[in-house]
Amino acid sequence: MKPGVKICALLGDPVEQSFSPAMHNAAFSDKGLNYIYVASRVDDTSLKAAIEGARALGIAGLNITIPHKVSVIPMLDEIDDVSQRIGAVNTVVNNGGVLKGYNTDAAGFTKALAGKNVNPEGKRAVVLGAGGASMAVSYALVEAGASVVIMNRLARLDEASRLAHKLSDFSRVPVEAIALNPQNLERSLAKTDILVNATSVGMHPGKNHSLVPESLLRPEMLVFDLVYNPLQTKLLSDADQAGAQTINGLEMLVWQGALAFELWTGLAPPVGIMRTQALKELENNSLNITRRRKPAGQKVKSSIALIGFMGSGKTTVGRILAGKTGKRLVELDRLIEINAGSTIPEIFSARGETAFREAEIDAVKEIAEVPNQVISCGGGVVLNKINMDRLKENAVVVYLEVNTDEIMQRMQSQSIEKPVLNDPCDPDEVRQLVNFREPFYRSYADISINSTGLTAEDTAQEIILRLKNHALHNQG
Numbered sequence: 113m114k115p116g117v118k119i120c121a122l123l124g125d126p127v128e129q130s131f132s133p134a135m136h137n138a139a140f141s142d143k144g145l146n147y148i149y150v151a152s153r154v155d156d157t158s159l160k161a162a163i164e165g166a167r168a169l170g171i172a173g174l175n176i177t178i179p180h181k182v183s184v185i186p187m188l189d190e191i192d193d194v195s196q197r198i199g200a201v202n203t204v205v206n207n208g209g210v211l212k213g214y215n216t217d218a219a220g221f222t223k224a225l226a227g228k229n230v231n232p233e234g235k236r237a238v239v240l241g242a243g244g245a246s247m248a249v250s251y252a253l254v255e256a257g258a259s260v261v262i263m264n265r266l267a268r269l270d271e272a273s274r275l276a277h278k279l280s281d282f283s284r285v286p287v288e289a290i291a292l293n294p295q296n297l298e299r300s301l302a303k304t305d306i307l308v309n310a311t312s313v314g315m316h317p318g319k320n321h322s323l324v325p326e327s328l329l330r331p332e333m334l335v336f337d338l339v340y341n342p343l344q345t346k347l348l349s350d351a352d353q354a355g356a357q358t359i360n361g362l363e364m365l366v367w368q369g370a371l372a373f374e375l376w377t378g379l380a381p382p383v384g385i386m387r388t389q390a391l392k393e394l395e396n397n398s399l400n401i402t403r404r405r406k407p408a409g410q411k412v413k414s415s416i417a418l419i420g421f422m423g424s425g426k427t428t429v430g431r432i433l434a435g436k437t438g439k440r441l442v443e444l445d446r447l448i449e450i451n452a453g454s455t456i457p458e459i460f461s462a463r464g465e466t467a468f469r470e471a472e473i474d475a476v477k478e479i480a481e482v483p484n485q486v487i488s489c490g491g492g493v494v495l496n497k498i499n500m501d502r503l504k505e506n507a508v509v510v511y512l513e514v515n516t517d518e519i520m521q522r523m524q525s526q527s528i529e530k531p532v533l534n535d536p537c538d539p540d541e542v543r544q545l546v547n548f549r550e551p552f553y554r555s556y557a558d559i560s561i562n563s564t565g566l567t568a569e570d571t572a573q574e575i576i577l578r579l580k581n582h583a584l585h586n587q588g
């Protein structure tokens with residue numbers, strides 16, 4: 113590192129898969145700037161300290177990503193009008209110790225549209241999803257004069273309504289929130305000019321999925337998928353087939369980065385260099401996935417499957433474990449929801465447990481062969497031998513054992529729906545289910561960890577130690 117180097121950093125959790133360090137370092141180098149960009153994994157509890165640290169160390173600029181784009185706002189000295197309206201910040205400039213927040217996601221989206229000569233003014237747009245990306249995109253569309261319909265799953269329609277309400281405050285065009293279901297999709301898309309997928313559906317590893325039936329895509333439409341891995345999602349392939357104009361998520365990614373670069377350095381960003389670098393990262397990413405596939409006959413298990421009863425901490429421990437090992441976290445239940453386009457309670461109530469278990473088998477099949485993952489499994493995954501046989505091909509199976517009293521406590525403190533239980537507060541019912549499943553967990557586990565009374569961090573640490581012993585034992 114040269115003396116006087118200026119540092120920019122990405123703060124988020126996780127950040128390991130981010131393309132931003134490669135994009136920005138290539139841009140700094142192209143412009144001959146003595147800058148360096150690093151990614152730092154910062155969890156919720158450390159965000160405030162990280163922001164103060166950035167101020168104290170004179171960090172020149174920050175990118176803020178999931179899950180901190182909203183929570184960072186009160187920690188900053190000021191934010192610009194756009195981030196104020198969107199309610200999220202993704203870029204921070206440190207001006208002599210004064211931290212000012214900006215949002216370049218919205219402008220990044222607009223730039224990507226402009227790159228394809230699309231002017232949203234007077235157009236009708238449908239935005240799928242009501243998360244952070246949808247907020248930025250919907251804002252950009254409304255600002256440009258497009259009317260917007262935001263569609264989100266029924267269970268979380270309130271998110272979409274809140275968003276629409278907020279945008280309506282300053283919009284001169286109608287903004288509406290409706291449930292994402294086949295009837296509404298058909299009705300809305302019949303008169304839509306611009307369709308934006310701002311959900312994670314279509315993203316690796318669920319890349320063969322799209323929320324929109326091919327039959328609803330028309331040649332007059334512009335279809336913009338914010339997902340950039342893979343570059344050509346199923347939605348974009350279907351849109352191409354239908355003769356529609358398409359834009360992939362990489363364009364927005366590159367432009368939001370380019371605009372951040374401009375804010376930090378005051379210079380015109382080398383957009384072409386940043387795009388080439390992002391494409392290289394994407395290529396490396398796909399090559400790594402292909403290369404990491406297990407060579408025939410070689411028994412190397414690079415994934416970890418966490419099993420255990422609901423409330424045993426599989427997702428929290430899995431997230432920490434993924435961070436510490438550099439593996440990718442896959443939440444099996446989340447993947448099932450993405451594939452089904454509905455929440456697990458919705459699947460249970462509409463089609464029953466059998467349909468859910470079938471969807472679980474499909475999801476396990478989809479991910480079992482992909483190496484280097486931490487797979488947080490649903491509590492009942494062990495009930496189907498086929499699931500466990502598939503998982504055990506590539507993953508060391510770790511059982512997170514927790515005593516029933518602690519499970520009860522954890523379940524009561526988390527307000528997550530437990531569709532397999534009639535009454536999640538009934539200790540007898542919980543005990544009965546634990547006793548029934550316990551022998552399955554034990555019989556499939558390569559490693560059992562009793563995490564009763566342990567923090568998630570300690571549990572993850574213990575798993576790493578035990579995995580090392582397990583590997584040594586199996587080599588010997």
Ligand code: NAP
Binds near residue numbers: 265268292311312454
């Ligand atoms: P987020 O805040 O977690 O929101 C995700 C949204 O997707 C929510 O509205 C969620 O609905 C919806 N969703 C997830 N699974 C679904 C399913 N199976 N069916 C229907 N809706 C589903 O995430 P985000 O930050 O907005 O990001 C969304 C996507 O945009 C991600 O793929 C991300 O990588 C991409 N993105 C791209 C860029 C770029 O520069 N290209 C920038 C930002 C984000 P619920 O509310 O019902 O859960």
